[in-house]
Amino acid sequence: MDAPRAAFAPLGLLAELTHRCPLGCPYCSNPLELDKRSDELDTATWARVFAEAAGLGVLQVHLSGGEPAARRDLPEIIAAARDAGLYSNLITSAVGLTSEGLTRLADAGLDHVQVSIQDSDAASADLIAGYSGAFARKRALAADVVNLGLPLTVNVVVHRANIDRIGSMVEQALALGASRVEIAHVQYYGWALKNRAALMPSRQQVDTALIAVERLRQSHCGDIVIDAVVPDYYARYPKPCVGGWGRRSLNVTPSGRVLPCHAAEVIPGLEFWNVRDRSLSEIWHGSPAFMAFRGTDWMQEPCRSCALKGKDFGGCRCQAFLIAGDARLADPVCHLSPHHDALEKLAAIRDDSTYHYRKF
Amino acid sequence: MNAAPVSISDDAKPRLPRGVRLTHNEAQGGWVLLAPERVFKADPVAHEILKRCTGATTLAEIVDDLVRTFAGAPRDRIRTDVAALLAGLADKKLLEFG
Numbered sequence: 101m102d103a104p105r106a107a108f109a110p111l112g113l114l115a116e117l118t119h120r121c122p123l124g125c126p127y128c129s130n131p132l133e134l135d136k137r138s139d140e141l142d143t144a145t146w147a148r149v150f151a152e153a154a155g156l157g158v159l160q161v162h163l164s165g166g167e168p169a170a171r172r173d174l175p176e177i178i179a180a181a182r183d184a185g186l187y188s189n190l191i192t193s194a195v196g197l198t199s200e201g202l203t204r205l206a207d208a209g210l211d212h213v214q215v216s217i218q219d220s221d222a223a224s225a226d227l228i229a230g231y232s233g234a235f236a237r238k239r240a241l242a243a244d245v246v247n248l249g250l251p252l253t254v255n256v257v258v259h260r261a262n263i264d265r266i267g268s269m270v271e272q273a274l275a276l277g278a279s280r281v282e283i284a285h286v287q288y289y290g291w292a293l294k295n296r297a298a299l300m301p302s303r304q305q306v307d308t309a310l311i312a313v314e315r316l317r318q319s320h321c322g323d324i325v326i327d328a329v330v331p332d333y334y335a336r337y338p339k340p341c342v343g344g345w346g347r348r349s350l351n352v353t354p355s356g357r358v359l360p361c362h363a364a365e366v367i368p369g370l371e372f373w374n375v376r377d378r379s380l381s382e383i384w385h386g387s388p389a390f391m392a393f394r395g396t397d398w399m400q401e402p403c404r405s406c407a408l409k410g411k412d413f414g415g416c417r418c419q420a421f422l423i424a425g426d427a428r429l430a431d432p433v434c435h436l437s438p439h440h441d442a443l444e445k446l447a448a449i450r451d452d453s454t455y456h457y458r459k460f
Numbered sequence: 461m462n463a464a465p466v467s468i469s470d471d472a473k474p475r476l477p478r479g480v481r482l483t484h485n486e487a488q489g490g491w492v493l494l495a496p497e498r499v500f501k502a503d504p505v506a507h508e509i510l511k512r513c514t515g516a517t518t519l520a521e522i523v524d525d526l527v528r529t530f531a532g533a534p535r536d537r538i539r540t541d542v543a544a545l546l547a548g549l550a551d552k553k554l555l556e557f558g
């Protein structure tokens with residue numbers, strides 16, 4: 101019993117503290133059905149979840165949302181993470197977080213801040229965020245983070261409207277004092293999926309961007325770490341789903357449901373357990389949602405007999421369901437999937453009319 | 461990868477930068493160095509070295525202390541190993557010198 105248990109010890113916990121957020125980014129990966137404020141977990145429950153997570157092996161907690169700063173008890177939540185021995189990473193849009201607020205978080209033991217920027221062009225950035233003045237607020241917060249001596253990661257979400265400015269966005273991250281840039285091509289779940297036709301870049305844009313990133317890596321080697329998440333729809337092989345379903349990480353929603361991945365709720369028929377009813381350990385080891393795709397026994401062809409199945413775990417379960425219609429199939433990003441062509445056709449659909457902004 | 465020849469001066473005071481933390485975690489099997497989006501396992505030797513990197517102690521003092529702790533190992537070798545480990549971590553922004 102003990103060996104397989106130890107084999108699945110999670111490293112990271114994504115704590116979605118709230119779904120409230122002042123911005124309305126159309127690429128948000130939150131579900132279309134957002135958790136209400138009245139359903140949010142209280143401070144004490146989060147503290148218990150952090151302690152249980154540390155006991156399971158979790159080392160880092162990513163405090164996310166929505167906008168985590170929308171929670172007034174954020175300093176207490178961070179202190180609880182610190183008390184549990186977890187490394188805390190705040191993922192913020194910067195809007196709604198003042199200088200004084202940030203200082204309080206740092207005093208409570210916050211380890212690292214990640215700020216997202218929408219574009220290097222202010223007008224375009226505010227249009228994408230659906231919030232005027234967001235851009236200026238982000239710059240100010242980044243400066244505060246650096247002044248406090250906290251490490252800063254700038255997260256750039258890339259899509260059709262800004263992909264041609266990848267270079268200037270990385271330059272901007274450097275100017276803001278970031279030690280790390282994360283270039284994340286939009287992943288098409290939740291609101292992003294709804295906006296796919298407005299967000300999807302062309303293959304040529306993607307290829308040009310990949311070359312640009314490689315060049316930036318070389319010219320800024322030593323100044324800044326550039327991590328890039330490759331765009332899925334144009335790949336030949338899928339990305340390994342969060343390091344394998346139920347292997348490395350877990351996600352707790354604002355109201356306490358525990359998910360193997362942030363998008364998992366799109367898959368019909370999965371039963372998620374809630375931290376209000378059970379310990380995190382019980383959920384991690386026994387929840388039907390975690391058991392559903394853990395390991396490789398659930399796989400169908402072509403994954404079942406594929407040499408890569410222990411590497412990419414058949415790709416993304418959510419995408420298999422969304423595009424191929426069955427979560428047990430190969431991720432259609434894989435060129436061995438019979439649904440791969442369907443993906444290419446979807447990527448070719450364009451609609452520039454308007455974004456559906458994320459809203460309650 | 462071979463460690464390039466490293467020159468860290470004897471009076472440099474190594475320390476973990478803000479945002480990098482050394483923690484013990486039973487379920488992950490020991491000591492780990494935590495950094496933004498990254499985790500490094502620290503083996504027992506690395507842990508002995510890293511826990512001395514407080515920013516208050518010089519490299520020479522750390523080496524002396526290790527020589528006392530691991531009686532028998534030649535000082536030269538310890539210094540080389542320590543400097544290589546610290547330089548490697550500094551390259552990855554996991555360590556700085558005061």
Ligand code: SF4
Pocket residue numbers: 289340341342360361362363364415416417418419
């Ligand atoms: S199933 Fe897909 S969306 Fe969910 S974590 Fe895995 S890769 Fe991500």
Ligand code: SF4
Pocket residue numbers: 337338402403404406407408409410412413414415430431434435436437
């Ligand atoms: S067939 Fe399945 S396991 Fe093999 S590469 Fe494709 S998705 Fe991965």
